[in-house]
Amino acid sequence: MKPKPHIRTLKQALAYVRKTGLCLVFADKKLDLPNLWDVVDLPEKQPGEKGWGQKIGAVWTWKNQLPADFPDEIFYGKGTGGKTVLMTLDYLRREHYPKFHRPVAACSPLARKIYELVRIEPMTTTALRKAVLKGDKSRKAAFAKALIELQVTLNIVRCNAPEITSDTWVRFADQYPAFVTPPN
Secondary structure: OOOOOOEOOHHHHHHHHHHHOEEEOOOOOOOOOOEHHHHEOOOOOOOOOOOOOHHHHHHHHHHHHHHHHOOOOEEEEEOHHHOEEEEEHHHHHHHHHHHHOOOHHHOOHHHHHHHHHHHHOOEEHHHHHHHHHOOOHHHHHHHHHHHHHHHHOOOEEEOOOOOOOOOEEEEHHHHOHHHOOOOO
C-alpha cells in the first residue's frame, strides 16, 4: 500500500528523509523502499501544460537542494541498481558506505578513466563525456554505466555547492573526507 501523499515543501521533504534514513527519489516497483515521489502532494503535469508540472519540478529540485542546503545531514547519490537515493549522513556512515564503497581500482577501466579526470578537477557530465568519448557516440551507454558505477561505489558524487546548477562531479573523498580512512 502506497503511503498517503502529504509533502508539499522542502522542509517537509527534509523531515521525510530524516525519518526514513534512506529513500529513493522516484518510485520503483522492483524495490521495496520508501520513496519521495509517492509522498509528494503536488499536482502532476496536466494535459496541455508546458514544462514538467509541479510534482516533478519539486522532486527534481529537492533531490539537489536538500544536500546543498543541508550538506552535513543529507546525502544524494546512487544506491542499489544505480537508483537515485537520498539518505541521512548517519545512514550513509552506518549502513550504506560500508556496504557499497569499493576502491576505484576495483572499478571498470572506463570508470577509472573518468575518475582520473575528476581527481584532477571537478567536471560536469557534459565535459566528462566530451573528454572521454571524444565524439564516439557508440560508447555513450558504456560512459553512462561507468559514471553510475563510480557513484554506486562511492568514488564520485555530485558537488553539493549551492551555486552549482548542473551535475558536476567531485571525488567522494573530497566532499566527505570524514568517511575516508587515511592509509597507514
